[in-house]
Amino acid sequence: MSYSVSVKKMNEILKELQKDYKVYAPKRFEKRGRYSDTDLIRYAEISMVEEIVYDEKADFSPKEVIYPITQTLFYFTEHEYKESKVHDKGILIFARPCDINGIKRLDTIFLENGDQEDIYYKRLREKVKFILMECKEGWDTCFCVSMGSNQTDNYSLAVRFAENNLLVEVKDEAFNNLFANEKTTDFTPEFVTSNQVTVKIPEIDNKEILKKVHDLDMWESYNSRCGNCGACTSACITCSCFTTSDVIYSENGRAGERRRVWASCLHEDFTEMAGGHSFRNTPGERMRFRTLHKVYDFKARFGEEQMCVGCGRCTDRCPQLISFATTINRLSEEVNKLKNKKVSQVQAASKEVE
Amino acid sequence: MNHDINIKELQKNCFRQSKVPGEFMLQMRVPGGVIEARHLSLVQHIADTWGNGQFHLGMRQTFSLPGIKYENIEAVNEYIKSYIEDIEVELCDVDMDVNDKGYPTIGARNIMACIGNSHCIKANIDTTTLARKLEKLIFPSDYHIKMSVAGCPNDCAKAQFNDFGIIGIAKMEYDYDRCICCKKCVETCAHHATGVLSVEKGKIVKDTCCCVGCGECATVCPTGAWTRNPKKFYRVIIGGRSGKQYPRMGKMFLNWVTEDVVLGVIGNWQEFSAEILNHKPVYLHGGHLIDRAGYDKFKEMILKGVELNPEAEVADKIYWAETEYRANIHVKPACNTK
Ligand code: SF4
Ligand code: SF4
Ligand code: SF4
Ligand code: SF4
Ligand code: SF4
Numbered sequence: 052m053s054y055s056v057s058v059k060k061m062n063e064i065l066k067e068l069q070k071d072y073k074v075y076a077p078k079r080f081e082k083r084g085r086y087s088d089t090d091l092i093r094y095a096e097i098s099m100v101e102e103i104v105y106d107e108k109a110d111f112s113p114k115e116v117i118y119p120i121t122q123t124l125f126y127f128t129e130h131e132y133k134e135s136k137v138h139d140k141g142i143l144i145f146a147r148p149c150d151i152n153g154i155k156r157l158d159t160i161f162l163e164n165g166d167q168e169d170i171y172y173k174r175l176r177e178k179v180k181f182i183l184m185e186c187k188e189g190w191d192t193c194f195c196v197s198m199g200s201n202q203t204d205n206y207s208l209a210v211r212f213a214e215n216n217l218l219v220e221v222k223d224e225a226f227n228n229l230f231a232n233e234k235t236t237d238f239t240p241e242f243v244t245s246n247q248v249t250v251k252i253p254e255i256d257n258k259e260i261l262k263k264v265h266d267l268d269m270w271e272s273y274n275s276r277c278g279n280c281g282a283c284t285s286a287c288i289t290c291s292c293f294t295t296s297d298v299i300y301s302e303n304g305r306a307g308e309r310r311r312v313w314a315s316c317l318h319e320d321f322t323e324m325a326g327g328h329s330f331r332n333t334p335g336e337r338m339r340f341r342t343l344h345k346v347y348d349f350k351a352r353f354g355e356e357q358m359c360v361g362c363g364r365c366t367d368r369c370p371q372l373i374s375f376a377t378t379i380n381r382l383s384e385e386v387n388k389l390k391n392k393k394v395s396q397v398q399a400a401s402k403e404v405e
Numbered sequence: 406m407n408h409d410i411n412i413k414e415l416q417k418n419c420f421r422q423s424k425v426p427g428e429f430m431l432q433m434r435v436p437g438g439v440i441e442a443r444h445l446s447l448v449q450h451i452a453d454t455w456g457n458g459q460f461h462l463g464m465r466q467t468f469s470l471p472g473i474k475y476e477n478i479e480a481v482n483e484y485i486k487s488y489i490e491d492i493e494v495e496l497c498d499v500d501m502d503v504n505d506k507g508y509p510t511i512g513a514r515n516i517m518a519c520i521g522n523s524h525c526i527k528a529n530i531d532t533t534t535l536a537r538k539l540e541k542l543i544f545p546s547d548y549h550i551k552m553s554v555a556g557c558p559n560d561c562a563k564a565q566f567n568d569f570g571i572i573g574i575a576k577m578e579y580d581y582d583r584c585i586c587c588k589k590c591v592e593t594c595a596h597h598a599t600g601v602l603s604v605e606k607g608k609i610v611k612d613t614c615c616c617v618g619c620g621e622c623a624t625v626c627p628t629g630a631w632t633r634n635p636k637k638f639y640r641v642i643i644g645g646r647s648g649k650q651y652p653r654m655g656k657m658f659l660n661w662v663t664e665d666v667v668l669g670v671i672g673n674w675q676e677f678s679a680e681i682l683n684h685k686p687v688y689l690h691g692g693h694l695i696d697r698a699g700y701d702k703f704k705e706m707i708l709k710g711v712e713l714n715p716e717a718e719v720a721d722k723i724y725w726a727e728t729e730y731r732a733n734i735h736v737k738p739a740c741n742t743k
Contacts, residue, residue, distance in 0.1 A: 083633070085629070086528075087530065087556075087633065088522050088531070091629055093629065120582055120583050280587075280589055281627040284627075298606050312586060313585045314585065370625075
């Protein structure tokens with residue numbers, strides 16, 4: 052069932068919901084952006100419709116809600132340890148289709164990768180219900196349509212924001228009673244059907260091509276462009292890497308905590324091992340790793356879908372103005388060239404035989 | 406041609422004497438160095454009609470038009486009336502009557518500024534808007550003052566070499582939980598700034614004493630762990646100057662002050678100058694004026710009625726470091742032989 056709800060009424064409903072849920076949405080942090088007098092939009096708890104930034108893309112993804120940047124796993128003393136706890140409320144997240152699909156990728160990584168579920172992820176993830184924010188147009192860096200992540204039916208509520216009211220589709224019956232007195236309407240969310248940017252996924256279908264992709268000249272061009280800052284991976288809804296470390300408290304050297312903190316494959320020390328040896332030593336190599344991870348490895352391993360959902364945040368946040376869509380398309384072109392070269396070599400060889 | 410020309414009078418109207426007798430260069434004010442491009446056609450018209458067809462981008466960000474003949478100055482002054490109205494009255498809200506006689510004074514020099522945060526990725530403040538507010542405070546005053554506004558401590562505006570240099574700074578705030586210990590801020594602070602950041606237990610600590618408030622750490626932080634406190638702060642440098650005798654870089658007078666403090670201080674300049682110069686506006690660098698008054702007296706007068714914000718820091722003493730082109734330049738005959 053769908054309803055037309057005034058902002059005032061929706062705020063009352065949010066208030067009601069907050070008894071049982073923490074509600075997260077993209078929120079504006081004024082003048083907290085990277086550059087002076089720019090705003091930062093990121094996920095945070097909200098209590099009113101007016102706080103939700105629905106007409107701009109958030110700088111950071113909603114992954115921070117369920118996969119916090121810094122997370123204490125457990126506390127320890129000499130002889131004991133105690134697991135950290137999370138709050139006992141449910142979680143509601145206002146999210147776009149790309150992000151909901153992105154969290155599906157995170158589920159795969161954290162819950163279906165090997166035979167161990169990541170309990171620290173799971174304990175927050177299983178609380179989550181999504182409120183879909185209808186996304187009909189997107190922005191100039193989005194390429195969700197190319198990635199097939201522009202649509203979803205994984206939501207409890209779906210909303211369209213209008214000037215003074217919201218159209219709400221209630222899919223999850225648990226929320227029906229909240230809307231019982233509202234005017235019904237026939238709203239179902241629409242999805243973006245074409246982006247300004249289209250991306251062609253490289254067809255890397257054998258090891259031989261993969262090896263050649265590894266050695267492409269194009270990666271070197273990033274040596275002078277990419278600053279290895281990791282802004283792209285921090286903003287990415289599907290990046291999941293972290294570093295685990297023990298922190299010993301200063302006041303008492305015998306007590307401490309184990310925590311995990313996000314990491315980035317773009318950072319210089321990401322592949323560094325004891326003794327200082329690293330596998331990937333240049334920005335280009337790190338860029339190659341990230342790109343292939345997003346549009347090759349994940350699918351090769353899990354089968355169904357690419358890791359990247361085309362949200363375009365990596366492009367939005369890159370201070371060096373590197374477009375990830377362009378990077379993928381460049382790679383596709385190079386792969387095509389490699390394949391054509393092979394075909395013409397085979398043809399030439401067969402001609403000789405004739 | 407009339408060779409009896411009162412060059413002092415013309416200089417007051419912002420016409421500078423040329424090496425060619427009877428020719429002058431007009432210096433048109435551009436407070437903060439930014440105006441609408443449409444004004445260029447007016448500048449071109451003056452250069453083509455009365456000047457020598459060229460213009461110099463003046464060292465203090467004026468439009469400088471050389472080769473204007475003495476007999477054309479009246480026509481030029483009439484012509485620039487609309488420009489003075491547009492820039493001074495409309496844009497900067499300066500309280501003045503604009504007439505056909507051109508610029509009323511050259512005392513307070515054009516306020517320079519870098520492009521600031523309307524464009525620059527390093528900037529912390531809107532330099533253009535501040536320069537325009539300052540223009541309203543100092544123009545048209547016969548008392549000399551040179552000012553420059555820089556968007557950040559990089560100081561592309563050379564605030565260090567002005568009577569008053571105003572530098573935009575930011576209080577940085579750290580969100581412990583957002584930090585992923587990538588050390589980018591540590592590296593950039595050491596490389597571009599003061600090296601006050603270091604890693605401790607997988608997070609960042611800061612020696613707050615010496616942070617210059619440049620904002621580099623926020624600019625490089627991938628997660629938004631470092632952000633600028635939205636409140637705007639300023640550093641005020643005083644007494645810098647170039648010159649033949651003993652040029653010197655300015656010294657920090659105020660740190661972490663608000664815009665109100667900056668405006669209050671500059672608002673007091675005219676009264677301070679008048680008092681020290683016995684109400685005779687003669688050309689003297691601000692630094693010399695401060696020297697003449699003595700720093701303590703300067704501080705007292707310039708901060709009169711100014712309410713300092715809680716974060717503000719004020720220099721206790723100032724030790725100037727002049728370039729002495731000749732050793733013992735300050736050692737002079739004890740009895741005046743003049
Ligand atoms: S990628 Fe862009 S257009 Fe697509 S769902 Fe996300 S925000 Fe909307
Ligand atoms: S790689 Fe870029 S476009 Fe793809 S999901 Fe991550 S941030 Fe979005
Ligand atoms: S955001 Fe841009 S510069 Fe920074 S690591 Fe990613 S690609 Fe490189
Ligand atoms: S604002 Fe302070 S801490 Fe940050 S880079 Fe500049 S001097 Fe270093
Ligand atoms: S740049 Fe940001 S994330 Fe990296 S160490 Fe500094 S504060 Fe932490």
